[in-house]
Amino acid sequence: xxxxxxxxxxxxxxxxxxxxxxxxxxxxxxxxxxxxxxxxxxxxxxxxxxxxxxxxxxxxxxxxxxxxxxxxxxxxxxxxxxxxxxxxxxxxxxxxxxxxxxxxxxxxxxxxxxxxxxxxxxxxxxxxxxxxxxxxxxxxxxxxxxxxxxxxxxxxxxxxxxxxxxxxxxxxxxxxxxxxxxxxxxxxxxxxxxxxxxxxxxxxxxxxxxxxxxxxxxxxxxxxxxxxxxxxxxxxxxxxxxxxxxxxxxxxxxxxxxxxxxxxxxxxxxxxxxxxxxxxxxxxxxxxxxxxxxxxxxxxxxxxxxxxxxxxxxxxxx
Amino acid sequence: xxxxxxxxxxxxxxxxxxxxxxxxxxxxxxxxxxxxxxxxxxxxxxxxxxxxxxxxxxxxxxxxxxxxxxxxxxxxxxxxxxxxxxxxxxxxxxxxxxxxxxxxxxxxxxxxxxxxxxxxxxxxxxxxxxxxxxxxxxxxxxxxxxxxxxxxxxxxxxxxxxxxxxxxxxxxxxxxxxxxxxxxxxxxxxxxxxxxxxxxxxxxxxxxxxxxxxxxxxxxxxxxxxxxxxxxxxxxxxxxxxxxxxxxxxxxxxxxxxxxxxxxxxxxxxxxxxxxxxxxxxxxxxxxxxxxxxxxxxxxxxxxxxxxxxxxxxxxxxxxxxxxxxxxxxxxxxxxxxx
Ligand code: SF4
Ligand code: SF4
Ligand code: SF4
Ligand code: SF4
Numbered sequence: 250x251x252x253x254x255x256x257x258x259x260x261x262x263x264x265x266x267x268x269x270x271x272x273x274x275x276x277x278x279x280x281x282x283x284x285x286x287x288x289x290x291x292x293x294x295x296x297x298x299x300x301x302x303x304x305x306x307x308x309x310x311x312x313x314x315x316x317x318x319x320x321x322x323x324x325x326x327x328x329x330x331x332x333x334x335x336x337x338x339x340x341x342x343x344x345x346x347x348x349x350x351x352x353x354x355x356x357x358x359x360x361x362x363x364x365x366x367x368x369x370x371x372x373x374x375x376x377x378x379x380x381x382x383x384x385x386x387x388x389x390x391x392x393x394x395x396x397x398x399x400x401x402x403x404x405x406x407x408x409x410x411x412x413x414x415x416x417x418x419x420x421x422x423x424x425x426x427x428x429x430x431x432x433x434x435x436x437x438x439x440x441x442x443x444x445x446x447x448x449x450x451x452x453x454x455x456x457x458x459x460x461x462x463x464x465x466x467x468x469x470x471x472x473x474x475x476x477x478x479x480x481x482x483x484x485x486x487x488x489x490x491x492x493x494x495x496x497x498x499x500x501x502x503x504x505x506x507x508x509x510x511x512x513x514x515x516x517x518x519x520x521x522x523x524x525x526x527x528x529x530x531x532x533x534x535x536x537x538x539x540x541x542x543x544x545x546x547x548x549x550x551x552x553x554x555x556x557x558x559x560x561x562x563x564x565x566x567x
Numbered sequence: 568x569x570x571x572x573x574x575x576x577x578x579x580x581x582x583x584x585x586x587x588x589x590x591x592x593x594x595x596x597x598x599x600x601x602x603x604x605x606x607x608x609x610x611x612x613x614x615x616x617x618x619x620x621x622x623x624x625x626x627x628x629x630x631x632x633x634x635x636x637x638x639x640x641x642x643x644x645x646x647x648x649x650x651x652x653x654x655x656x657x658x659x660x661x662x663x664x665x666x667x668x669x670x671x672x673x674x675x676x677x678x679x680x681x682x683x684x685x686x687x688x689x690x691x692x693x694x695x696x697x698x699x700x701x702x703x704x705x706x707x708x709x710x711x712x713x714x715x716x717x718x719x720x721x722x723x724x725x726x727x728x729x730x731x732x733x734x735x736x737x738x739x740x741x742x743x744x745x746x747x748x749x750x751x752x753x754x755x756x757x758x759x760x761x762x763x764x765x766x767x768x769x770x771x772x773x774x775x776x777x778x779x780x781x782x783x784x785x786x787x788x789x790x791x792x793x794x795x796x797x798x799x800x801x802x803x804x805x806x807x808x809x810x811x812x813x814x815x816x817x818x819x820x821x822x823x824x825x826x827x828x829x830x831x832x833x834x835x836x837x838x839x840x841x842x843x844x845x846x847x848x849x850x851x852x853x854x855x856x857x858x859x860x861x862x863x864x865x866x867x868x869x870x871x872x873x874x875x876x877x878x879x880x881x882x883x884x885x886x887x888x889x890x891x892x893x894x895x896x897x898x899x900x901x902x903x904x905x906x
Contacts, residue, residue, distance in 0.1 A: 279887035286887035287795040364596045459799035485628035516885035518801045
C-alpha cells in the first residue's frame with residue numbers, strides 16, 4: 250500500500266507539473282481509522298496528500314460527470330467500470346480524462362468492523378499483509394482482511410481496472426465467475442418470505458438519499474422522488490412501501506448501468522442490504538442479455554442495443 | 568439517590584403502566600429510540616443511538632391534519648399527541664439538542680403545538696457517558712458527558728448501579744415515586760470519580776469561528792470545502808439539532824392529509840421557489856448553509872451554537888466529510904475580518 254501511495258503521488262505530481270491535467274481526484278487520509286476520503290489536488294503540494302489504503306472505498310466516478318476541466322482520477326476496478334459506463338452515456342469526455350488505474354483486492358467495511366467489535370470503538374486500524382490489527386482502548390485484535398471486506402468486494406471480479414492510462418502496481422490474478430449464489434438463494438424463498446425481508450430492511454430507510462447520491466449512475470437532473478408535480482411517490486419515510494418503491498425504481502433505472510460497485514450500500518447510514526436488489530438486476534441483465542456493465546469500451550450499453558433474439562420473458566410466455 | 572442496575576427493568580415496567588416509555592433498543596448493529604413495552608428491552612450500554620432523540624418530538628413525518636370533503640361539507644381533524652412520555656437513557660448531547668430546538672418551535676413569533684405538547688408532557692431521564700467516543704466533541708460546544716441541560720434526571724453509571732442526580736422538580740417527583748434509595752457517600756464518590764475519568768479527548772477550537780463566518784459568505788474557501796460532499800441528507804437527518812422541514816399534502820380525491828417531513832439544506836429542492844428560481848444553485852451554497860446555519864445564523868438568532876458535538880455526522884457521512892476538519896479549515900482560512 251505504501252508503494253502504491255508513493256506511486257500515485259508521483260504520477261499525480263507529474264501530471265500536474267507538466268500541466269497535463271488541472272486536477273487529480275484521488276483519496277487523502279481521512280479523519281477516522283483507516284478511512285480514505287475523496288480528495289481534490291490542484292497543485293503538486295496538494296498531490297502530496299494523496300494516499301492509498303483499504304479505506305479508499307468511495308466510487309470516484311461520481312465526481313467526473315460533465316466536467317469542463319482536464320482531470321486525472323485515481324480509480325480502482327469498480328470506479329473504472331462506472332467510468333466506462335458513463336463515457337458510453339456521454340457523461341464523461343474520455344479525451345479530458347486521465348485514468349490512474351489501481352488494481353484492487355477489496356476495501357474494508359467499517360460496518361463489519363463495528364459488528365465484529367460489538368460496540369467497542371476502534372481507534373486505529375493497521376494493515377499488515379493479509380490481516381488487519383484493530384486497536385481500541387483496552388484491546389488489540391488481529392483479523393483476516395477477507396472477513397472484513399465489503400460484500401461487493403467479496404463478489405467483485407474486476408478489481409483490475411479494465412481501462413487505464415497508467416497502471417499503479419501490478420495486475421492481480423483474475424478471479425472466477427460470479428455465481429450470484431446470494432441472489433439465487435433469496436429468489437428461492439417464498440414470496441411471503443421475500444416480502445417480509447424487504448419490509449424489514451426498508452422499514453429502516455430514512456430517505457436520506459445517500460444511496461442515490463453516492464451512486465455514480467444516479468444523475469437525473471430531477472430524481473423522480475423529488476418531483477412534486479406530479480408526486481410520483483410519497484415523501485414520508487414512515488411508509489415502508491414507498492421506501493421499497495423508491496429503491497426498486499432506482500434499481501430499474503440502473504439496469505445494465507450498475508457496475509455492482511456497492512457504493513449505494515456503503516453510503517447507507519442505516520445499514521440496509523441494498524445490494525440484494527441491485528445484484529438481482531445485475532444478475533438478470535447478465536443472464537438475459539449476456540451483458541456486464543463497463544467491462545470494456547466496445548460493448549454497447551445493454552439499454553442501448555437491440556437484437557431480434559433478445560429474450561422477452563416479460564412480454565410473451567416462451 | 569441510587570438505583571441498582573438490576574432494578575431498572577422493574578422501574579421501567581412501572582413507568583410503562585403510566586407513560587409511553589422510549590429507550591434505546593438494539594437493532595442489529597446499532598440502537599434506536601423506540602417505545603418499549605417491557606423494561607427489559609432497553610439497551611443501555613451501547614453508546615449513543617444511530618438516530619437522535621429529536622424524532623420523538625419532531626417526527627420525520629408528522630400528520631398536521633387530515634381532511635375530507637363530502638356533500639355535507641369539509642371536515643378537518645388536527646390530532647395533537649398529548650400522551651405522557653418518558654425518554655429513558657438519553658445522552659446529554661441529545662438532551663441539550665432539545666433545548667436548542669425549543670428556540671425554534673417555541674418563540675415570540677410562533678409556538679408549535681405538536682412539538683410543544685410533546686415537550687411539556689415528557690420527562691427526560693439521561694445517562695451520562697463514561698467513555699465518550701473519539702468523535703464526540705460536546706465539551707467544545709458548551710456541553711459535556713454529564714451535562715444536565717434538558718434533563719429531569721441524570722444517571723451516572725458506577726458499575727452495578729446508577730447514582731441519580733435530580734435536575735428538576737419533575738425529576739424529583741418521579742425519583743421519589745420510584746422510591747430510589749439515598750446514595751451513600753461512597754456511591755457519591757464513585758460517581759464523582761466516574762465523571763472525572765470520562766474524558767472527551769476530541770477538542771474543536773471554535774474561537775474566532777463566528778467572527779470569520781460573519782464576513783466570509785463570499786469567500787473562495789467554500790469552493791473547496793464542499794467539493795467532496797455528495798449532497799445527501801445523511802448528516803442532516805442524523806443530526807439532533809437540524810430541524811428544517813417541508814410541508815406536503817397527500818391526497819386522493821376528497822381525502823387527504825397535510826404532512827410535515829424533515830427536509831435538508833443539502834437537497835436541490837430545499838429552497839426551490841415556485842418560479843423555478845433557486846437561490847442556492849449548487850452544492851457549494853447548500854453546504855455553506857449547513858455551516859452558516861449552525862455556527863452563525865443560529866447564534867445570531869438564539870445566541871447558541873446549533874451543534875451539540877454528538878459526532879453522528881462524522882461517523883456516518885459516506886465520504887468522511889468531518890465537521891471538525893471543516894471548522895478548523897474555516898477558522899484557519901484567510902477570510903478578511905475587516906471587510
Ligand atoms: S468492488 Fe472490486 S474494485 Fe471495487 S473496491 Fe471492491 S474489490 Fe475493489
Ligand atoms: S441511503 Fe439508506 S436510508 Fe438513505 S435513502 Fe438510501 S436506503 Fe434509505
Ligand atoms: S456532508 Fe456527507 S452526509 Fe452531509 S450531505 Fe455531504 S455527503 Fe451527505
Ligand atoms: S452537526 Fe454533527 S456533531 Fe454537531 S450536533 Fe449535528 S450531527 Fe452532531
